Amino acid sequence: MSDSRTLNVGLIGAGRIGSSHADLIVRAIPNARLAAIADPVPGAAERLAGTLGVEQTYTDIGQMLADPQIDAVVITAPARFHTALVEQAAEAGKAIFCEKPAGMSLAEIERVGRAVQAHEVLFRIGFNRRFADGFPQMRAAIDAGRIGTPQLLRSLTRDPGLADPSAVAPWTIFFETLIHDFDTLNFLNPGARATQVYAVADALVAPDYKDAGLLDTAVVTIRYDNGAIATAEANFSAAYGYDTRGEVFGSAGMATAGDLAASSMRYYGADGIATETVRADTQSMRSAYTGELQAFVDTALGTPVAGPGADAARDALRIAVACVESHRTGLPVALDAEETNG
Numbered sequence: 001m002s003d004s005r006t007l008n009v010g011l012i013g014a015g016r017i018g019s020s021h022a023d024l025i026v027r028a029i030p031n032a033r034l035a036a037i038a039d040p041v042p043g044a045a046e047r048l049a050g051t052l053g054v055e056q057t058y059t060d061i062g063q064m065l066a067d068p069q070i071d072a073v074v075i076t077a078p079a080r081f082h083t084a085l086v087e088q089a090a091e092a093g094k095a096i097f098c099e100k101p102a103g104m105s106l107a108e109i110e111r112v113g114r115a116v117q118a119h120e121v122l123f124r125i126g127f128n129r130r131f132a133d134g135f136p137q138m139r140a141a142i143d144a145g146r147i148g149t150p151q152l153l154r155s156l157t158r159d160p161g162l163a164d165p166s167a168v169a170p171w172t173i174f175f176e177t178l179i180h181d182f183d184t185l186n187f188l189n190p191g192a193r194a195t196q197v198y199a200v201a202d203a204l205v206a207p208d209y210k211d212a213g214l215l216d217t218a219v220v221t222i223r224y225d226n227g228a229i230a231t232a233e234a235n236f237s238a239a240y241g242y243d244t245r246g247e248v249f250g251s252a253g254m255a256t257a258g259d260l261a262a263s264s265m266r267y268y269g270a271d272g273i274a275t276e277t278v279r280a281d282t283q284s285m286r287s288a289y290t291g292e293l294q295a296f297v298d299t300a301l302g303t304p305v306a307g308p309g310a311d312a313a314r315d316a317l318r319i320a321v322a323c324v325e326s327h328r329t330g331l332p333v334a335l336d337a338e339e340t341n342g
């Protein structure tokens, strides 16, 4: 069992983002201990554990959850497993940090909400942009009234990597990429509820895979009940780096955030001025990933730090779900008026 100053964490899923989160827990979160790693693929947990000096590994997630030494889990398995893993971890009484999305349907996201409520466990979703440089400051400017009433909002994600288009699950652009932007827009329009969603999407980067269901480019328009009009935009192959930006324009001013410069260095030469750019989320979002994990750990240890929970997970997902319908029908989709935006 952990003492009150150290949280014993079990990682579920030793893949790309799991490896990055594991590294951060070990190296950058002083009041957390990565006590175990679980992954059903034989050898996967051991390989990661070996690089980080983690003692316990499992191929059976249930066995790790049964260990009373584990206080909390960080879920970095593929998205389709998240809901069941959250339910399992909640039942075991663990504090839960879950990568996005927490579910792949409204029914699944309701199950997540019910599980964490019924078992009274801490739940955080990996909407890291809330911790990225400039984004909490934008929200603070809104809360301070410096933007006035939000009228136009925008959020975009341009990812540099589409190495294997055949490996991209259908609707990934809405459920795993733009979901960050949907949450960012909700975050930048506090108290407002999304009422209508219209999605236009295509396979422009890898058109040969369109028939297999690939969408690699999208623009989504969202109407909110305070009148604000928002756009979320994504593309999977930005030649110049990993680009995430946000903007809120209101009656009293405007705020923007997001910068893909790798450093403040500008090179001045015969051809002009050049700036190196960040090439991966694990590079540009490193401090945001650290921030969200630190907030989770501190909150689990009894010092609450604000962060997105089950309501935020649901509010972003309902927009993603509506995008699928809008793309299928070619029409705007009205969101259920009974659902509230947290």
Ligand SMILES: NC(=O)c1ccc[n+]([C@@H]2O[C@H](COP(=O)([O-])OP(=O)(O)OC[C@H]3O[C@@H](n4cnc5c(N)ncnc54)[C@H](O)[C@@H]3O)[C@@H](O)[C@H]2O)c1
Pocket: 012, 013, 014, 015, 016, 017, 018, 038, 039, 040, 041, 044, 061, 076, 077, 078, 079, 081, 099, 100, 101, 126, 127, 128, 176, 281
């Ligand atoms: N917040 C972010 O910016 C961000 C960035 C990247 C990925 N993600 C999210 O993290 C999740 C994982 O993405 P990834 O790119 O690391 O995937 P990945 O495929 O690289 O890794 C997934 C790992 O989970 C393991 N796994 C498979 N089934 C499992 C199960 N039932 N239980 C536990 N582990 C299982 C796999 O063996 C693999 O090691 C996705 O939901 C993705 O959207 C979030």
